Amino acid sequence: MKKNILKIGFLFGISVFLVSWGSTGHNKISQNTSLSFPVSPSFxxxxxxxxxxxxxxxxxxxxxxxxxxxxxxxxxxxxxEFIANGTIPSTYDSVVSIHGQTFVTDNGILPWATLTYYDSLVMAFQAGNMHQAMLYASDVGHYVADGHMPMHLCANYDGQLTGQAGIHSRYESTMIGSYVNQITYTGSSLNYIPDVKTYIFEYIYTNQTYVDSVLA
Structure with a gap:
C-alpha cells in the first residue's frame, strides 16, 4: 500500500510534458497531466x-x-562543485554545511522544495485527505515544471549577464502564449521512480544543459 501511495504521489510530476512557463503553460501542463494517469485509481x-x-x-x-x-x-x-563536476550534494543539510544558509537560499532551493511538497503529498494521501492531496499535487507539478525550464536553473536567468534582458519572459510566457494552441499531448507511459530525490536532481542537471540553447 505504501509503495502505491508513493507511486501515485509522483505521477503528478513525472507526467509533465511541457517545460515550466508562465500561468498559461502551467495551466496547460496540469490540464494534460491526467492523460498520462492510469485508469485506477479512478479519482x-x-x-x-x-x-x-x-x-x-x-x-x-x-x-x-x-x-x-x-x-x-x-x-x-x-x-x-557544479562547475567542476556537474553535480552538487543532493541533501539540503549538506549544501548548507558547505556553503552556508544565505548562499543556498539566495541561489534558490527548487530541488528541496520539490521534495518537501512531494513528501507532503504522500502524507496527505496516507491521511486520506484527498482535497489537500490535490492541492499538493498541483504544487508538485508546478515545481517539477520549474525544474524543466532552463532559465530557472542558472544565474543568468533573464539574460541580464549577456545583454539579453527580458529573455525569461519572452521564452516562457510570450512564446508559449503564441503557440499554446499548437501544442498537443496524448499521454505517455509512466514508470515507478524508487529514488525521487535522485530523479529530481537528474532532470535538473539535464535541463540546465539547455541554457545555452535558449540564449543562443
Missing part, C-alpha cells in the same frame, strides 16, 4: 480541471510569503 481522472485551476498557486503565494520565491529556481551554476 485521478477527475482531477484534471482542479489541477489546472490550482496550477499557479505556488506563484500566487509569492505575494504573501517572502520565502516562496526561492522555491522556484536554483542558480546551480553558482556552485563551484
Amino acid at each position: 485521478l481522472q477527475i482531477w484534471s480541471d482542479s489541477l489546472a485551476m490550482n496550477a499557479s498557486n505556488a506563484d500566487y503565494r509569492k505575494s504573501t510569503d517572502p520565502m516562496e520565491q526561492y522555491n522556484h529556481y536554483i542558480d546551480i551554476d553558482t556552485y563551484p
Whole structure:
C-alpha cells in the first residue's frame, strides 16, 4: 500500500510534458497531466480541471510569503562543485554545511522544495485527505515544471549577464502564449521512480544543459 501511495504521489510530476512557463503553460501542463494517469485509481481522472485551476498557486503565494520565491529556481551554476563536476550534494543539510544558509537560499532551493511538497503529498494521501492531496499535487507539478525550464536553473536567468534582458519572459510566457494552441499531448507511459530525490536532481542537471540553447 505504501509503495502505491508513493507511486501515485509522483505521477503528478513525472507526467509533465511541457517545460515550466508562465500561468498559461502551467495551466496547460496540469490540464494534460491526467492523460498520462492510469485508469485506477479512478479519482485521478477527475482531477484534471482542479489541477489546472490550482496550477499557479505556488506563484500566487509569492505575494504573501517572502520565502516562496526561492522555491522556484536554483542558480546551480553558482556552485563551484557544479562547475567542476556537474553535480552538487543532493541533501539540503549538506549544501548548507558547505556553503552556508544565505548562499543556498539566495541561489534558490527548487530541488528541496520539490521534495518537501512531494513528501507532503504522500502524507496527505496516507491521511486520506484527498482535497489537500490535490492541492499538493498541483504544487508538485508546478515545481517539477520549474525544474524543466532552463532559465530557472542558472544565474543568468533573464539574460541580464549577456545583454539579453527580458529573455525569461519572452521564452516562457510570450512564446508559449503564441503557440499554446499548437501544442498537443496524448499521454505517455509512466514508470515507478524508487529514488525521487535522485530523479529530481537528474532532470535538473539535464535541463540546465539547455541554457545555452535558449540564449543562443
